[in-house]
Amino acid sequence: MTNPHSITRRLILWLGGAMLLAWFSVVASAWFSLSKVSNELSDEFLELAAKKMEPTMIEVLKGKWDDDSIRNTLQSAPNFEKFWTYRYKLWKRGKVILILGDVKPFPDAPLRKGFSQTVTDRVYTLEVQPGNFLQVAEPLHVRRQTVNSGRLHVFNFVLVSVVVILPFSIALLWFVIRRSLAPIEVLRQEIGLRDGGNLSLMGSSGLPAELAPIAASVDRLLERLQTTLDAEREFATNSAH
Numbered sequence: 001m002t003n004p005h006s007i008t009r010r011l012i013l014w015l016g017g018a019m020l021l022a023w024f025s026v027v028a029s030a031w032f033s034l035s036k037v038s039n040e041l042s043d044e045f046l047e048l049a050a051k052k053m054e055p056t057m058i059e060v061l062k063g064k065w066d067d068d069s070i071r072n073t074l075q076s077a078p079n080f081e082k083f084w085t086y087r088y089k090l091w092k093r094g095k096v097i098l099i100l101g102d103v104k105p106f107p108d109a110p111l112r113k114g115f116s117q118t119v120t121d122r123v124y125t126l127e128v129q130p131g132n133f134l135q136v137a138e139p140l141h142v143r144r145q146t147v148n149s150g151r152l153h154v155f156n157f158v159l160v161s162v163v164v165i166l167p168f169s170i171a172l173l174w175f176v177i178r179r180s181l182a183p184i185e186v187l188r189q190e191i192g193l194r195d196g197g198n199l200s201l202m203g204s205s206g207l208p209a210e211l212a213p214i215a216a217s218v219d220r221l222l223e224r225l226q227t228t229l230d231a232e233r234e235f236a237t238n239s240a241h
Helices: 007-061 067-075 081-085 140-193 212-240
Strands: 087-092 095-100 114-117 121-129 132-139
Touching: 007 087, 007 095, 007 121, 007 132, 007 140, 121 140, 132 140, 140 212
Parallel strands: none
Antiparallel strands: 087 095, 087 132, 114 121, 121 132
């Protein structure tokens, strides 16, 4: 059953193709949802950084902290890499009194609680006291790098799966299909053995329920053929006399 029209070949192609399509659909879904999940996680980190700095900024507003104290607080910052890409701006009664972080200009984000976004940054604004705000900004290019890194891992997973898992899956499919279709091959061989010199009934014992009716139909045809041949022989014998 290895010719181009074999059932085994067709089943392997169809099942393998369906499995590959379903698998790629899952990977594609993960690929496109990675950006959303990554941005949500980045927002959580941004909010966490603002809340971590809130007690320090309250002390700054009271005039109880100097630059060295603030730097010491930053050194005990949350232990995640993104924290070191953030920039901080502290507002007091509508005026900026402190900017920390990168030397780049701080993005012009509205003074309202929650998240906002500019062309270059994602900003979280926290009201540390009535009318006084702390803004934390993260460059968008850092987020894109995170997403691209995650997508690279997805691509590597796909590549390894195609090279290793897919061939193994196809081999397993071939084995299972061959074993499942073995009764069809047995039935084919049994039918092939029937000819003018062998009209014995095949029977349906041992055959799957799906093939038993086929064997029964062949047996009925063989019985009719045998009856017809017997009648012809009897007619020929009578005619000879």
